[in-house]
Amino acid sequence: MAAETTALGWWGVLLAIVAGTMRGGTPFLFVSLGECLTEKSGKINLGLEGTLLTGAMTAYAISYLTGSPWLGVLMAGLAGLMLGAIHGWLSQQPRVNDVAVGIAMIVFGSGIAFFLGKPFIQPSAPQLPTINLSNAAMPPALQAALQISPLFLLGLGIAPLMSWFFRSTRWGLYIRAVGDSPDAARAMGVSIFKVRLLSVMIGSFLAGIGGASLSLYYPGVWTERISSGQGLMAVALVIFAGWKPVQCLWASLLFGGAQALGPALQSVGIQEGYYLFNAAPYILTLLIMILTCSPKRTLSGVPGALGTDN
Template identity: 55%
Template sequence: MTADQWIALAAGIVGGALRVGAPFLFVSLGECLTEKSGRINLGLEGVLVLSAMAAFGGAYLTDSAWLGVLIGAVAGAALALLHGLLCSLDRVNDVATGIALMLLGTGLAFYLGKPLIQPQAPQIPAIPLGFWSDNTVVRSALQLNALVPIGVALAVLLWWGFARTRAGLLVRMAGDSAQATRALGYSVSGLRIAATTAGGFIAGLGGASLTLFYPGSWNEGISSGQGLIAVALVIFARWSPLRCVGAALLFGGAGAIGPALQSIGIGWGYHLFNTVPYVLTLVILVLTCRPGTSAAGAPGELSSTRS
């Protein structure tokens, strides 16, 4: 390959990491917050798809991309709230409820989103990171989703909140020891419902970035399992919001290899490279989820029987 092709390939992977990684970033941050409280939400795939549809529909009806983002986030929070309320009931399993909510969210999105497949909606503005280059491929590749800086700021805010604030301490305490939380007079269910709802709101921003930036349209195959992958991504990040940023970029870059190669005329192995994020997910789960052990940094309640 020529020097220009190498530059275009590198720019394509970096730009793709930023584009493809945006949904991973928001969904992983939302799941990180949820799991820190001692609850797991496997319904994030449904949250992501429903919020993607709601954001697109909201932007289309209001003619405002940012109102669409807000509507998508609220839709994600509403479905996550339902998950939190159901899981607070006695004898209700978090995992089974999450799967049911995933099916509910995707089903609602597919049903309500049928009229939105053809229309075009306003898009989230892009921040041009490739202004320094005369190469049109580089300039096109390095278009930053305006939501990404918000996601990085949220990661820093969550990291600071868990470490330095009373609310963050209560969330962590509910995730590490429900018994200790109750002994101090706090409602474990209330804390987990609040954390799950807030996590759904953050994950909803990821859904908005799918339909309002990249790929920038609504269709029923918009997610490709990113909500489920995010659960493994949180394990990989060791339940750290800051590490979620790096993990999202890693997964985004892995998913961008195929399109980046295709952009410089290399078509062989395109579909093979598209499987890299899923292979990474399997590798992470095999390496970290061993019987009889808990991953480093995991909230204590996730590895024990819920009381």
């Protein structure tokens, strides 16, 4: 593959970035949609890194044990749901800080994932089938780029669906009310506790599926170093996307692409600054936050109750 990319020269770099964008963007897409749902209800879940790892391990283990990768995806989501239940319940206890719970959940979730996943590092599990949009006449690099995961398409569908859900459904309104103005939600007779618990749980379900896309699609293995911080990045991504699900899609693609930049340049022999290119998404997010934030007004789209005690 690397040799082919070299033969294609700069087109290969572009192609590798496009391919990497879809492959690397898929986990970003799921965790950011999950985090978006969670934050819309007024809570932050920093623990999605643990959820992502647990999801990746569960998907791989179930796929290996049952031979069905799709069952693995479902169980990854359910594993995420359970971790989300812990986070959603604990972070709503009085005087308990949701950021701190998130960090404890990173430790706990990654601990569970590494503990239970130890026996599954060696064996190879059946991978999710991919949808092939290429034909045999195309150069191999292009063929590799056109292997599209059904999970990516699923995420592609969820983003506008979630946007519609927030805008036009009763439950979407409840979540926005709880996140923006808990007092108004209480006056509407909505249970803040239940809405937030469910939002965190379903958000974690999505993050679990994001983990499944890591272990069953790309890179398609289970190791303890499979996540490069995508779960932690979710929080930054959602800010970057202004708490809008469709923007999460674009942000995930951008971040996936930025992540692919380093390896793609390396494949044409540009070794210098490989790690600095890896830092590109983080520097980009920071710059955007510096440019868009201002002490005079709050960010547009930020849920009102985010980071407050009620």
